Each structure stands twice: as C-alpha cells, then as structure tokens.
Amino acid sequence: MCCVVAWRVSWLTILAREAPGASPAAVFTEAERDLLDRSTPKLSQAPSRDLAFYVRAVARLGGYLDRASHPPPGATVIWRGMSRLADLVEGARTSRPPLGTCG
Numbered sequence: 001m002c003c004v005v006a007w008r009v010s011w012l013t014i015l016a017r018e019a020p021g022a023s024p025a026a027v028f029t030e031a032e033r034d035l036l037d038r039s040t041p042k043l044s045q046a047p048s049r050d051l052a053f054y055v056r057a058v059a060r061l062g063g064y065l066d067r068a069s070h071p072p073p074g075a076t077v078i079w080r081g082m083s084r085l086a087d088l089v090e091g092a093r094t095s096r097p098p099l100g101t102c103g
Helices: 002-018 030-039 051-061 075-095
Strands: none
Touching (some): 002 051, 002 075, 030 075, 051 075
16 A cells, blocks of 8 residues: 555656646546645635646645745655545545435
8 A cells, every 4th residue: 555655646746747737637536636625725716726736735735835936846745745635535535424324
C-alpha cells in the first residue's frame, strides 16, 4: 500500500509540473475533488479547476502556504496533503448512512 501512495505522490508532483492544465479527473476521484473544493474555500473562487488547482489544494492541506514567491509544491507537502485528503475521504464515507437501511 505504501508503494502505491508513494507512486501516486511522485506521479502527481511530476504531472502537475509537466501538464498543469490536465483534467483533474485523471488523478482525483469525484469524492476527492468535492472534498478539496469544500476544504479550501479561498481557492474555490478560482476560475479554472484544472490539475494545478487541485494540486495546490492538496499541497495546502499538507502545509504549503501558496505564496507567489514560493516554488511549486514538492513531494513532501503533497504527501502530507494526500494523507489528510485520505482521512477526509474516509470520514465523509463513514458519515454517510449505509445503503439499504430501513428507518
């Protein structure tokens, strides 16, 4: 499992630098995108929702300050952000009532 997460973080870091305008659906699930939209209200006002937007949102979850003078986010803050995002996804999943239950 750890290797899969490490691969995804490395891939996301490289992809964000090489193709920032790529579709975020190629990297993030619908649930992840929704939670990122809701967890970063300041960024949610941005006009474009490309891959760069969501990578910055993940990096901000990992502690990236997103200042104009800072370099693009690296693997460490993306790793931390992906870890927090996984917790958010799991929390959202467990907070929903199970399907098929009766009143």
